[in-house]
Amino acid sequence: MIVVTGATGNVGRPLMELLGDKAVGVSRPQVDLSRPASLEPVLEGAEALFLLFAGDLLGPDTDIAAVLDVAKAAGVRRVVLLSSQVAGTRPEIGSHSLLASFEEAVRQSSLEWTILRPSGFFTNAYAWAGGVAAAPFADVALPFVDPLDIAAVAAVALQGGHEGRTYVLTGPEALTPRERAEALSLPFVEQSEEEARAQMSQFMPPHVVEGTLTVLGSPLAEEQQVSGDVELVTGRKATRFADWAARNAEAF
Numbered sequence: 001m002i003v004v005t006g007a008t009g010n011v012g013r014p015l016m017e018l019l020g021d022k023a024v025g026v027s028r029p030q031v032d033l034s035r036p037a038s039l040e041p042v043l044e045g046a047e048a049l050f051l052l053f054a055g056d057l058l059g060p061d062t063d064i065a066a067v068l069d070v071a072k073a074a075g076v077r078r079v080v081l082l083s084s085q086v087a088g089t090r091p092e093i094g095s096h097s098l099l100a101s102f103e104e105a106v107r108q109s110s111l112e113w114t115i116l117r118p119s120g121f122f123t124n125a126y127a128w129a130g131g132v133a134a135a136p137f138a139d140v141a142l143p144f145v146d147p148l149d150i151a152a153v154a155a156v157a158l159q160g161g162h163e164g165r166t167y168v169l170t171g172p173e174a175l176t177p178r179e180r181a182e183a184l185s186l187p188f189v190e191q192s193e194e195e196a197r198a199q200m201s202q203f204m205p206p207h208v209v210e211g212t213l214t215v216l217g218s219p220l221a222e223e224q225q226v227s228g229d230v231e232l233v234t235g236r237k238a239t240r241f242a243d244w245a246a247r248n249a250e251a252f
Contacts, residue, residue, distance in 0.1 A: 003026060006052030039074075058098055060098070078114075079113050081113065086223070114165050116157070119170045142219055144175070149234070
């Protein structure tokens with residue numbers, strides 16, 4: 001059996017569909033990773049665990065070592081951690097330093113582990129569902145990824161054979177915000193950095209806002225590079241943004 005945390009999210013939901021009756025999905029308030037003991041009842045008989053930390057779980061009070069200890073005590077052998085590409089490219093910046101420390105804890109555990117480092121999600125475009133695409137850095141290209149592709153890689157890794165591997169997950173091309181808006185047939189408005197900061201600050205803590213703006217505006221060469229890891233693991237090419245846009249056109 002495989003336990004999937006964050007089972008109602010953009011990655012967790014399709015992951016549950018891919019795993020079918022092999023998986024048990026959990027989310028708050030049923031299981032709260034800030035209280036590792038809450039995992040104990042659902043881990044009985046599990047051999048693998050998908051770990052997703054988001055929102056306030058990406059804070060100093062989250063004790064991933066305790067989560068891993070609970071998993072080991074329950075007999076879990078394998079863990080797949082959803083991290084971020086930036087945890088590898090810029091482990092020192094405040095927005096992703098905690099994820100980098102989570103990665104290290106997983107590596108130092110006695111569990112079989114796989115780490116997934118996705119770039120930005122295609123689903124970030126849902127913020128444009130009002131009919132206008134507004135974003136800063138209109139012509140800076142990044143290779144965002146379909147969350148379904150992340151789920152597909154996780155589904156394979158959770159079933160074994162990818163232990164000790166760290167995969168960078170991107171789409172098959174780097175696109176600018178302007179190009180993504182065009183694929184969705186939406187009018188595009190370039191925000192100033194200050195406008196974007198004000199908008200992001202409504203739902204992100206300040207250190208995450210600043211880290212995000214740094215990556216969006218001044219990406220490293222590595223952050224703009226397309227990775228082949230989705231195809232390497234799943235045997236199929238990563239999804240193009242245009243195909244995702246066609247699949248989700250009714251949302252816009």
